[in-house]
Every structure is written in structure tokens, then in C-alpha cells.
Amino acid sequence: MREQYENTREDLSSDAPSTGELDLEARQALRRVSGIASTELEDVTDAEYRRLRLERVVLVGVWTEGSIEEAENSLDELAQLAETAGSEVVDGLIQRRSKPDAGTFIGSGKVKELKDTVEALGADTVIADGELSPGQLIALEKAVNVKVIDRTALILDIFAQHAKSAEGKAQVELAQLQYLLPRLRGWGDAMSRQGGSNGGVGLRGPGETKLETDRRRIRAKVAKLRRELAKLTVTRETKRDSRTRNRVPGVAIAGYTNAGKSSLLNALTGAGILVQDALFATLDTSTRRSRTSEGREYTVTDTVGFVRHLPHQLVEAFRSTLEEVAESDLVVHVIDGSHPDPLGQAEAVRTVLAEVGADEIPELVVVNKLDLVDPDTMLQLRSDWPDAVFVSAHSGEGIDKLRDAIEDALPQPNTTLTVCIPYVRGDLVSRLRSRGEVLTTEHRGDGTVITARVDDALAGELRAFVLETD
Ligand SMILES: Nc1nc2c(ncn2[C@@H]2O[C@H](COP(=O)(O)OP(=O)(O)OP(=O)(O)O)[C@@H](O)[C@H]2O)c(=O)[nH]1
Ligand SMILES: [Mg+2]
Secondary structure, eight states, rough: HHHHHTOOGGGGGOOOOOGHHHHHHHHHHHHOOSOOTTTOOOOOOOOHHHOOOEEEEEEEEESSOHHHHHHHHHHHHHHHHHTTTTTTEEEEEEOOOOOTTTTTOOOOOHHHHHHHHHHHHHOOOOSSSOOOOOHHHHHHHHHHHHHHEEEHHHHHHHEEEESSSHHHHHHHHHHHHHHHHHHHEEEEEHHHHHHSSSTTTOOOOHHHHHHHHHHHHHHHHHHHHHHHHHHHHHHHHHHHHHHHTTTEEEEEEBBBTTTHHHHHHHHHHHOOOOOSSSOOOOSEEEEEEEEEOOOOOEEEEEEOBBBBOOOHHHHHHHHHHHHHHHHHSEEEEEETSSSHHHHHHHHHHHHHHHHHHHHSOOOEEEEEEGGGGGGHHHHHHHOOTOOEEEOOOTTOOHHHHHHHHHHHHOOOOOOEEEEOOOOOGGHHHHHHHHEEEEEEEEEEEEEEEEEEOOOOOHHHHTTEEEEEEE
């Protein structure tokens, strides 16, 4: 497994488009500084405190159910996450067990092997594929003698590196502090078992007083972030309301991280959004306008990707962003056809969609990366998703078909009416063009006579000018 992981780091950003390059540079400039488990820092709410230091890492997973392929996929994904966070994966170990060890996550025999591997490769961090209890983290750290973090902390760290907007940053910080709070308590418990004495590596917790101060500080910061986010949510809702008032139908692109959502938005609308072969390249939603072949306007929104075991703190913190998806007229669910387990990824996405109440929205499944798919896999994909649209954002294959499928799935204008719009109301004529489907136009002395298909909302606005309705 070692060969597989080494030298993969250089490939991370090979095909970022020029528009995203600045983003990318800024991201790469942000390298790790100090440890999440460090107790030396004065203020635990400090951003520095929450940043992970990961350089040479060894991954460790427990395989409890399913096939060995599934276990390996999960560890591969963890490797990609670790690389996205800027570390070098030097080895990965999987242990077959009925369930994770309550004390040290992996069993004691495997702990010894892990310690030897860490020492032999000069690793500085172990990343466990799961969410470990505070006690497990401490015990494992003590046994292997280097820092141990879990999948949740890793994902939180990536989100922290990638967040750009004020809202995104606040959301991530809130999630991080919530993750940190019980873990501070963990160190506290260890401390009291030690009778307050210094318990050695991993147990050198803050003194009781500092612990209390830290907790108070975190709680205060959490409350402040909640207030800030509430304000930002109002701003977002105002923006969204004005969009709803104009009733431009909205399409949300959702899907597993790295499936090609941003690439598809770029292919559909020519938007220059950062595309990167890294997980969670996109954290801020971006919306672009597009038009149907008949000229009706709609919006397309790129969203944050999903991942298996997305930390619940993050789903909670990103709820307002994810709610954009729940309010769209259509969810375009992008699936990476070249991934070994597309069904598993799709299932993980549907779980999160359901959590934010977006499972009732009509869904259009799009299987992407066709250019990488061999004929056998293609047959399998077609039988798994008989109604999907098959595309390649890279070659452009299927993109026209996707555009048609989106058009068909958008709310349809179902009323045909003929109106006479006075020349002073040029604004209404352009609204008709952008939101309805104009069938005929004729210029008369008293105004423009237009026959068009419109949706109910637009029909209401035009009521005063109607000559005939079908
Ligand atoms: N070969 C191939 N690669 C693709 C295709 N579409 C996207 N990719 C690559 O897949 C990687 C991820 O693409 P993105 O568009 O950033 O994916 P995303 O779903 O927006 O990812 P996140 O924002 O990180 O969740 C990039 O390296 C893309 O170049 C495709 O059709 N074919
Ligand atoms: Mg993206």
C-alpha cells in the first residue's frame, strides 16, 4: 500500500484552470502550523490552536463489515483527504475486527505494529478512519507516541483551510469548536484520574483552572459565532427572497466531493469556478444564470460536496448553505462514473440531502467522467441508473443532452395567453422573454401584442394586459 500512496502529492492540483489558480496558491500557502491537541497555547479559541500539523502520516482503519475492497476504498478516501489537507501519506494499515477496540480503536497487537511502522517511517501523525472517543484518542496517542487524529478532525481541518466567505469561515469555526469541547473534557477526565498530576505524553492536559477557562472561552465563542451566523443567514435569506420574488427557477448541483460538480457548472455556463483534483475544493456556493433554448432564465448553483461520515457538526453548521439545495426546483445529482463505488457515494449523498430536507425535490442523476469509464463499467452504470444522463465535463460529451434534460425538468410554463403591453412597459416585455416562452409578437398602435406560455406567477403579473387566455 505504501507504493500506492507515495508520490501522489504532486498530482493534487495539476489541472486547475487559470481562473482558480489564485485560489489555489492562497490555499497552498496555508500550511500547517501547530497542533489541535497542543495545550501550550494561551487562547484555545485562537485559530492557530485549531490548525492541525500533519506532515508524514500513517493511516489506520478498522474493517468491521463488507468486502475488503470497501475497506480499502475507505482508506483510499482517507488518504485523499489527508493529501488534500497537505500531508504526505507514508503508509496505511487495516485491521479486521468485529468492532473497534474500546480502548485503543485497533487491537493491542496492531498497536505494536503501528508503533513500529510509525518509527520506521519517521511519521509524525496517525490518522484513524473513524470518529474516536476522546479516551481512545488519548490511549492510542500514548501507545504510538505521536499525535493521533481522527477522520472528523481531518475533514474539519480541510474545511477550515478552504473556507473563504465570512459565513463559510464562521460555519467551520463553529463546527471545530463543537468538536473540541468534549475533547477538552476528555483531557480533563484523564487529569482527574491522574489526581491532577502530569500524566506524560497525551495526558499533559491543561491544569484544572485553565481547563475551566478554556471551556468558558469556547462556549462564549460558540455563542458569538451563532449570533454572527444568524445575522448572515438573514442576509442570505434576503438575497434568496429577491430571487424567489423574480421566480427564476433554480437548479442545484449536488454530489459527492470530487464528482465534478464545479466542472459541470463550468461546462454548462462557462463559469470559471475552481476545479481541483482534491476533496472539498468548493465550500462556498456560487450561482450562475443560464437560459433554456427558448430563452427562459434559470439559475444553476454549485454546492459543497458530500462525503461519507460527513461530521454532523459540519452538516449542522452548513445547514443554511445546504438549505439552498432544499429550496431549488431541481437537484442535479452528479455521480463520478469512474469511482469504484458510485452506488455507495450516491447513497451517502442521499442521506445528507434527506437530512437537510432536500429529498423531496425532483432529482436528475448525471453520471460524469464518461471519458474514464470502460465499456463493461458503462453497462453496469446504465443498469444502475437507467434514467441518468451520461456526460463528460472534460470532453463535453452529453452536455447538450444534460441541458435539454434540465430544461425538461424545470417547472414548465403551463398557461398560454395573449397580452397587449403598452410601449412604456418595455420591462414587462423583457420579463416575458426571459421567464416565459414567447410564441408570437406583433406591434400595434397601442402596444406589443404577444402570445406566450407563462407560469402561474407571471400570468398573475400580466393580468391587467390580457387579451385572451386558453
Ligand atoms: N477525466 C475527467 N475528469 C473530470 C471530469 N469532470 C471533472 N473531472 C476532474 O475531477 C476533479 C474534480 O472536479 P471538480 O469539478 O473540482 O469536482 P467537484 O465535485 O466540484 O469537487 P469538490 O468541490 O471538491 O467537492 C478535477 O480534477 C476535474 O478535472 C470528466 O468529465 N472527466
Ligand atoms: Mg467543486
